[in-house]
């Protein structure tokens with residue numbers, strides 16, 4: 457019999473662990489199941505609620521760990537972010553050092569049409585969707601925008617500057633062209 461009308465609770469540190477109880481006549485021992493966030497305790501019908509609570513309390517740290525593992529799995533599966541904003545800023549600093557020019561400011565935000573841009577007052581804007589791209593593509597966009605701080609157009613001189621710091625830049629640019637829709641949408 458599932459004790460659904462009461463979701464019981466215990467506190468564990470700053471967290472609350474909720475659990476439901478299923479009592480069964482056939483059962484001789486108690487068992488705790490953690491399925492994602494849900495905790496179900498199966499016990500013999502004779503177990504008192506206070507005893508069940510004690511069992512859950514004694515296993516609280518184990519339950520909490522299981523729930524945490526589940527949350528982490530969700531993060532890995534559903535949030536495709538591979539890199540962090542901090543990583544983007546690190547790469548900006550690194551390429552700025554190589555090219556020998558420093559942006560006045562770097563902003564990272566979601567943009568629909570561009571991977572990056574460089575403004576006249578030397579602000580570099582990077583598309584937050586870059587976090588999902590491979591490192592080569594990220595580095596290419598950053599280098600491209602930093603080179604624009606020196607050369608504002610796409611002249612031969614500009615591409616020579618890009619090539620100087622990334623001889624295989626065409627490969628990375630291709631990746632961005634091919635994957636643009638997939639990443640941005």
Ligand SMILES: [Zn+2]
Pocket residue numbers: 600604610
């Ligand atoms: Zn450009």
